[in-house]
Structure formats: structure tokens, C-alpha cells
Amino acid sequence: MTVTFLILAGVTIVGMAAAMSLRNLVHCVLSLTLGLVGLAGLFLELDAQFVGFTQILVYVGAVAILAMFAVMMTRGAAQQQESRPTSVRISGVLIAGGVFLVLAWAMCHGLMTLGAPVQPEAEVKQIGVALMRSYVLPLEVIGLLLTAALIGAGVIAMEEKRGAR
Amino acid sequence: MLGEGILKGLTETARNFFGSYVDDERLTTVQYPEERLEQIEATRDFPFLVYDGEDWEKGMRCVSCQICEKECPPKCISIEKSKDKKPDATGKAQFYPAKFDIDISVCMSCQICVEVCPFDAIKMDVVYELSTEDRFGGLLLNKEQLSKSNEYYNKIHPTEAGAVDAALAAEREKARQAAAAKAAEAKPAATAVVGAAAVERDGTK
Amino acid sequence: MNGSVRMAGTADQIFVLVKQWLMGYVPGALQPLASAVLSVVPVLLVFPLLFAITTVLERKGLGRIQNRYGPNRAGFFGILQPMADGIKSLTKEDIIPRSADHLVHLLAPLLLVVASFLVYAVLPIGRNMVIANLNAGVLFFFAIGSMVELAVFMAGWSSRSKYSLLGAMRAIAQMISYEMPLVLSAVVVIMAAGSLSTVTIVTMQATYTGIWPHWYVFTPWGLMGFVLFMIAATAESNRSPFDLPEGESEIIAGYYIEYSGFKFALFFLGEYLGMFATSAMAITLFLGGWAAPFSFLTWIPSYIWFFVKLLALIMAFIWVRGTLPRLRMDQLMNFAWKFMLPMSLVNILCAGVWHFMAAGFVRWVVVAVLVAGTCYLLSQRLKRGKRVAVRTYRFAS
Numbered sequence: 001m002t003v004t005f006l007i008l009a010g011v012t013i014v015g016m017a018a019a020m021s022l023r024n025l026v027h028c029v030l031s032l033t034l035g036l037v038g039l040a041g042l043f044l045e046l047d048a049q050f051v052g053f054t055q056i057l058v059y060v061g062a063v064a065i066l067a068m069f070a071v072m073m074t075r076g077a078a079q080q081q082e083s084r085p086t087s088v089r090i091s092g093v094l095i096a097g098g099v100f101l102v103l104a105w106a107m108c109h110g111l112m113t114l115g116a117p118v119q120p121e122a123e124v125k126q127i128g129v130a131l132m133r134s135y136v137l138p139l140e141v142i143g144l145l146l147t148a149a150l151i152g153a154g155v156i157a158m159e160e161k162r163g164a165r
Numbered sequence: 166m167l168g169e170g171i172l173k174g175l176t177e178t179a180r181n182f183f184g185s186y187v188d189d190e191r192l193t194t195v196q197y198p199e200e201r202l203e204q205i206e207a208t209r210d211f212p213f214l215v216y217d218g219e220d221w222e223k224g225m226r227c228v229s230c231q232i233c234e235k236e237c238p239p240k241c242i243s244i245e246k247s248k249d250k251k252p253d254a255t256g257k258a259q260f261y262p263a264k265f266d267i268d269i270s271v272c273m274s275c276q277i278c279v280e281v282c283p284f285d286a287i288k289m290d291v292v293y294e295l296s297t298e299d300r301f302g303g304l305l306l307n308k309e310q311l312s313k314s315n316e317y318y319n320k321i322h323p324t325e326a327g328a329v330d331a332a333l334a335a336e337r338e339k340a341r342q343a344a345a346a347k348a349a350e351a352k353p354a355a356t357a358v359v360g361a362a363a364v365e366r367d368g369t370k
Numbered sequence: 371m372n373g374s375v376r377m378a379g380t381a382d383q384i385f386v387l388v389k390q391w392l393m394g395y396v397p398g399a400l401q402p403l404a405s406a407v408l409s410v411v412p413v414l415l416v417f418p419l420l421f422a423i424t425t426v427l428e429r430k431g432l433g434r435i436q437n438r439y440g441p442n443r444a445g446f447f448g449i450l451q452p453m454a455d456g457i458k459s460l461t462k463e464d465i466i467p468r469s470a471d472h473l474v475h476l477l478a479p480l481l482l483v484v485a486s487f488l489v490y491a492v493l494p495i496g497r498n499m500v501i502a503n504l505n506a507g508v509l510f511f512f513a514i515g516s517m518v519e520l521a522v523f524m525a526g527w528s529s530r531s532k533y534s535l536l537g538a539m540r541a542i543a544q545m546i547s548y549e550m551p552l553v554l555s556a557v558v559v560i561m562a563a564g565s566l567s568t569v570t571i572v573t574m575q576a577t578y579t580g581i582w583p584h585w586y587v588f589t590p591w592g593l594m595g596f597v598l599f600m601i602a603a604t605a606e607s608n609r610s611p612f613d614l615p616e617g618e619s620e621i622i623a624g625y626y627i628e629y630s631g632f633k634f635a636l637f638f639l640g641e642y643l644g645m646f647a648t649s650a651m652a653i654t655l656f657l658g659g660w661a662a663p664f665s666f667l668t669w670i671p672s673y674i675w676f677f678v679k680l681l682a683l684i685m686a687f688i689w690v691r692g693t694l695p696r697l698r699m700d701q702l703m704n705f706a707w708k709f710m711l712p713m714s715l716v717n718i719l720c721a722g723v724w725h726f727m728a729a730g731f732v733r734w735v736v737v738a739v740l741v742a743g744t745c746y747l748l749s750q751r752l753k754r755g756k757r758v759a760v761r762t763y764r765f766a767s
Contacts, residue, residue, distance in 0.1 A: 024471075026471075026474075026527060027471075027474075030474065030524070033520060049504055049505050049506040049509075049510075050505075050506045050509065050566075053506050053509040053510050053512075053513040054509065054513070056513035056514070056516070056517070057509065057512055057513040057516055060513075060516060060517055060520060061512075061513065061515075061516025061517065061519060061520075061549070062516070062546070064520060065519055065520065065523060065542055065546065068523055068527070068542075069542070072527075072539075123505070124505065124506060124566055171693070171694065174693040174694060175689060175690070175693050177693070178435045178689065178692050178693040179689070181434065181435050181436065181437055182431065182434045182435050182689075182692075184437075185434045185437050185438075186434065191437045192437055192438065192439065193437055193438065194438045194439050196439075
């Protein structure tokens with residue numbers, strides 16, 4: 001555990017926590033972005049340059065902006081959120097804690113069985129080969145799904161426009 | 166072809182770019198403090214007060230009728246009437262402005278004051294380098310600063326001033342004749358009533 | 371002969387040698403830090419200086435294009451104008467709107483400038499002159515470049531002004547639309563070079579056949595990719611004719627309207643740094659980076675070639691700005707989605723065809739016909755339904 005890791009982990013956790021707890025939705029999205037940048041930094045620290053930069057490109061460059069757009073268009077930016085009842089909060093904390101425990105157990109277990117850490121293999125070429133050879137079917141299915149979603153979004157938007165006229 | 170118009174535009178701007186270095190005729194800019202554009206005769210910016218003769222206080226044409234003050238759209242003129250009277254441009258005893266201020270930071274150069282003035286006392290100036298370090302007091306011109314001679318008026322707006330001078334000369338001539346007639350009438354034991362009627366006629370004119 | 375080559379080599383590597391010489395005096399523990407500082411500080415000095423020079427060049431160039439003089443008062447021929455502008459913006463009052471989101475309002479220009487500076491880390495300015503030779507350098511460039519959008523949005527939203535929000539919305543719609551063609555037009559080079567590292571890409575282009583260099587722009591797909599990249603770069607840096615986000619006549623200054631003083635200057639700096647960076651990336655990808663255009667000109671130091679190319683592209687930007695009027699929003703979007711995106715996708719296909727065909731004349735013809743044909747068809751499609759006619763006026767004629 002190096003200093004860099006601690007800083008990056010801190011940034012990620014603070015960003016994500018702020019994303020959950022801040023009142024202003026735009027602030028939430030901004031702190032979520034901060035958390036995602038921290039995550040990208042963690043990838044970089046693991047020498048996975050491609051994954052790290054893709055994380056920034058996709059999440060900071062596209063997803064955060066889309067989330068911003070969504071927030072702006074739903075007029076949620078200016079409104080204050082009403083506080084949730086205690087039961088919802090407690091159940092939320094319980095579920096999150098449960099998920100964390102399961103993940104932590106899985107990771108620790110994995111680390112135990114794995115033994116010595118292997119050199120990470122996340123070179124651009126390896127990723128490309130993996131995507132185009134062993135994972136070509138999932139890739140195509142996801143591509144199809146996203147295209148369908150895109151067309152669907154277009155259809156919905158056009159429908160609305162016609163109704164407005 | 167796509168981009169044809171863009172290429173045409175690019176050649177045009179390139180021609181301008183190089184042409185402006187080769188041919189000084191192309192350059193439309195005037196290098197202001199060193200060279201200035203000639204002003205046209207109808208140039209106007211802020212009003213000034215015209216006086217006849219040498220002494221600005223004595224020759225002031227303004228009779229403090231305050232029409233301009235009332236008509237001024239942005240209300241930049243402020244006049245205080247005098248208590249006593251002094252002879253005006255035609256020699257008649259009239260009030261004169263004890264105070265005449267124009268705030269040229271408010272003035273919008275509409276020339277309405279000039280249009281409404283029955284005495285040709287306020288006219289438009291052509292000076293334009295009026296910047297000052299005092300943004301309030303420096304731009305509030307008083308009677309003395311506003312007063313400029315009739316010769317100056319003739320210099321900046323010759324045609325207009327010629328017409329005004331001719332009209333004023335006619336007025337003066339009429340006033341002189343009226344005075345002469347009055348004097349002639351007064352000689353053969355004129356009554357005070359006739360004199361008063363003459364004054365009244367003059368006043369209504 | 372040999373001596374002159376060595377001399378040329380020394381001139382070429384002078385900055386690298388100076389850095390090595392300076393590093394000799396640094397104690398071992400501080401070596402990484404000192405190395406970073408020695409690499410970063412020149413970039414932090416040179417490119418803002420280039421920004422200052424560009425502002426005055428741009429104003430003078432635009433002036434000449436419009437038959438004016440441009441700035442010629444401050445200093446000899448107005449060369450001290452950027453200094454005067456800098457002093458002015460430093461001494462001006464820093465106004466923050468009362469209803470603004472203060473923290474975000476402050477962070478936006480900083481994020482913009484930081485992101486704009488970060489991308490210079492992977493740009494090879496000369497032979498062996500790059501701050502960080504990353505394996506995924508090109509990806510790093512686009513990833514950091516996409517952070518600019520976030521800064522723009524933060525600026526527009528935090529100002530709480532209708533104009534800045536409109537400007538930010540326009541800017542983001544435009545940047546997202548043109549980011550895809552930007553990245554996709556760079557993909558052809560990555561395919562050809564087989565690497566995401568900017569240094570490798572430039573090294574691949576720095577070879578010669580006879581006197582002719584192997585720049586990617588001298589292939590059909592490379593030329594098309596370069597044109598697409600430059601158009602997309604113009605849109606990404608919000609420059610005319612794609613300056614809708616800051617269209618003065620409509621929304622005054624767009625997303626940075628509520629900024630004043632030095633923060634405004636920071637936006638300006640960030641914008642110009644972004645423009646330089648995308649130009650430098652275009653040079654790296656298509657124009658051979660620091661490589662000389664002819665083999666007999668290699669004796670001129672590599673960094674000089676880089677800056678000559680950069681200045682040429684900046685001039686082109688200024689020229690285009692002085693020529694073209696602003697696009698309409700629908701024209702902008704139509705152009706991005708109906709021309710740029712399909713064209714860059716087809717361009718990738720062409721690069722693939724080029725890659726798998728045997729080298730020779732046939733390959734040239736096939737790929738050139740593919741590229742030009744697609745370009746023609748797409749442009750016909752773009753023009754369809756738009757009849758250009760001479761406008762008639764009822765009264766003015």
C-alpha cells in the first residue's frame with residue numbers, strides 16, 4: 001500500500017460518498033466524476049493504462065456529461081431533495097454493507113487461492129485480441145443492444161416531437 | 166463540389182491579407198491621434214450657448230425661457246432664471262440664466278433643445294475629445310464652459326450660422342425701426358398708452 | 371561530413387543534453403522529481419508564450435484579412451499587446467455573480483487550464499523530447515481532452531446565467547458530436563502504426579523513400595483523416611466557423627460570460643492551449659511530428675520543424691476564422707452526424723483495405739477511389755434538398 005494508492009483510494013471514496021450525500025444533484029454528479037477519476041487513477045497505478053484512460057474517456061468525458069444533461073432536463077438541479085425516512089436509510093446501509101462484505105470476502109478468498117500476484121495483462125493488443133477472439137460474441141451482442149437502445153431513444157424523441165406539434 | 170465556396174472564400178481573404186501589405190489604398194483604418202477624418206458640416210455632439218460680441222456674459226443670447234430644459238428628453242439641462250434683466254440679442258431687456266448646466270454624460274445629442282429654442286441661443290458643438298478624470302464634475306458643464314462666440318458658431322456650421330445671423334439681423338433691424346418709430350411717435354407728445362401698446366405688440370410678435 | 375552530422379545531432383539534442391547535464395548535479399534521491407520538473411517547466415513556459423504570440427498574430431492577421439491594421443500601438447508593431455492585455459486582465463476586478471455556485475465557478479477555469487496543460491505530456495516536441503512516453507499516449511490525449519467538456523459545463527452551469535447555460539449546452543452538444551469523428555479519424559493512424567504511443571507513431575513517419583517522407587497525410591486515407599481531424603479539432607476548440615458556444619452576436623460570450631479579470635484570461639488561455647494541443651496532435655498523427663519534410667533537410671533540429679508545423683497550422687486556423695461565417699446549429703449537427711461520422715468510419719475501412727492490399731499503384735487507385743467516392747456521395751446527400759439560389763430582395767434592389 002503506497003502513498004499514491006492511499007490518496008487515490010481516499011479521493012475515490014470521498015467522491016463517491018459525496019455523490020451519495022450531497023443535496024444538489026449537479027454537485028452529486030460532479031463528485032461522482034471525481035470518484036471516477038480516482039478510480040481511473042487506481043487503474044493507472046496498477047499499470048493498466050488502457051483501462052485507466054478509457055475509464056476517463058468514457059466516464060468523465062461521456063457518462064458524467066450525459067448525467068449532467070439528464071439532471072438539467074429533469075429540472076432536479078435547483079430543487080432540494082426531501083430527506084428519506086429512517087427505515088429506508090437503515091435498509092440501504094444494510095444492503096450496501098452486505099454487498100461490501102460479500103465482495104470483500106470474494107476478494108480476500110481470491111487473493112488467498114491466487115498466491116503470488118501475476119503481472120497484469122492489460123496491454124492494448126491483448127485487450128484487442130481478447131475482444132476479437134474469445135469475446136467476439138458478447139461484444140457483438142452488446143453492440144446490437146446499444147444500437148437498439150439508440151434507435152429506441154430516437155424513436156421516443158421523434159414521437160414526442162410529433163405530439164408537441 | 167463540397168468545399169468549393171470555402172476555397173473561394175479562402176482565396177478572397179488571402180488576397181485581402183497580402184493586398185493590404187502591398188496596397189495602402191485597401192486599408193480603411195484612419196490612424197486616429199495622428200490623422201483625423203474631416204468632419205462633415207452637420208456633425209454634432211453636445212450643445213453650447215452662443216454669445217454675440219466679445220463679452221460672453223453680456224452677449225449671451227439665452228433669455229432663460231427654460232423651454233429647452235422642459236423639452237430635453239433625458240433631462241440633462243438645468244437652468245436658474247436671473248432676478249434682474251439685461252438686454253438680449255435684439256437689445257430688449259430680458260432675463261438671463263443665472264445658472265445654466267448641461268450634464269454631457271446624460272446628453273444624448275438629439276438636438277431637440279436646438280430645435281425648440283426661439284432665440285437661437287443654443288446650438289450643437291463638434292468637439293469630441295472630452296474625456297476627463299472626474300466622471301461627475303468633469304462632465305457637468307456650467308454656463309461659462311458652455312458659452313462660445315458667434316464667430317466660433319460661424320466657423321463650425323457656416324451655412325446654418327449664416328441663416329441664423331441673417332434672421333437675427335432682420336430681427337434687430339425691425340427692433341431698431343420699432344424703436345425709431347416709437348421715438349418719433351414719442352416726440353409729438355405721445356401718450357403712455359401708445360407706448361405700452363407698442364411694447365405689447367413687440368412682445369406678442 | 372561526419373563532424374557536421376555530429377554537430378547537427380548536438381543541435382538537435384541540445385535540450386536533452388542540457389537536461390542530462392543538469393541532472394548530473396542532482397542527488398540521487400531527488401532525481402525523479404528533478405527530471406519531472408526539468409521536463410514540465412519548459413512546456414509551462416513555451417506554450418503560454420506561444421499563446422501570447424498567437425493572440426497578437428491572430429489579431430493582426432484578422433485585421434489584415436479585413437483590410438485593417440490590427441494592434442500596432444503597444445510596442446514595436448504592437449508586439450507588446452499581449453503584455454498590456456495580461457496586465458489589464460490581472461488588475462481587473464474579479465466579479466463572481468451573487469447567485470453563482472462559488473466553488474464550481476472557481477474550479478471550472480482551473481480544471482480547463484489543467485486539462486489543457488496535461489495533454490502536452492504525450493506530445494513529442496522533438497526527437498527524444500516528450501514528457502511521458504505512454505503506451506496509450508493517444509488515448510491519454512483524448513481522455514484528458516474530454517475533461518475540457520466537463521470544465522465547460524461547470525463554467526456554464528455555475529454562473530447561473532441564461533447565456534452561460536445556453537453556451538454550455540451548445541458547447542457540450544457540439545463537443546460530444548465532434549469528439550467521435552476526432553477520435554475515429556485518429557484511429558486510421560493507430561491502425562497503420564500499430565501503436566498508441568505518440569513517440570512510436572512519429573518514429574514510424576520519420577523515414578524516407580528517396581527524399582520523400584512517409585507521413586501518413588501522403589496516403590488517401592491519411593489525407594482524408596487529416597482533413598476530418600482538423601475540422602473536428604476546430605469544432606472541439608470552439609473556433610470559427612464552429613464558434614456557436616461563444617457566438618458574440620447571440621449569447622455574448624457563451625459559457626464564460628460571467629467570468630472577469632484573470633479567470634476570463636484563464637479561459638482564453640485554456641482555449642488556445644487546447645487549440646495548440648489538437649494542432650500538435652494532428653502534426654504528430656499525420657504530419658510526421660518533428661520529422662523534416664525532405665530527407666536533405668534533416669540537419670535542421672527536430673523541435674524547429676515541430677514548431678514550424680505548429681505555426682503553420684495556427685495560421686491556417688486564423689485564416690479559416692477570418693473567412694468563414696458561423697454555422698447554424700442544425701448545419702453543425704447535420705455536418706457532424708451525416709458527413710463527419712460516416713466519412714471517418716468509411717475512412718477506417720479504407721485504411722484496412724490499404725493495410726491488406728499489396729503495396730503498389732493498384733492499392734493507391736483503389737483506396738483513393740473509395741475515399742473520394744464516399745466523400746462525393748456523402749456531400750451530395752448533405753446538399754440534397756437544399757437548393758442554393760440567388761436571393762432576391764423586394765425593396766433593397
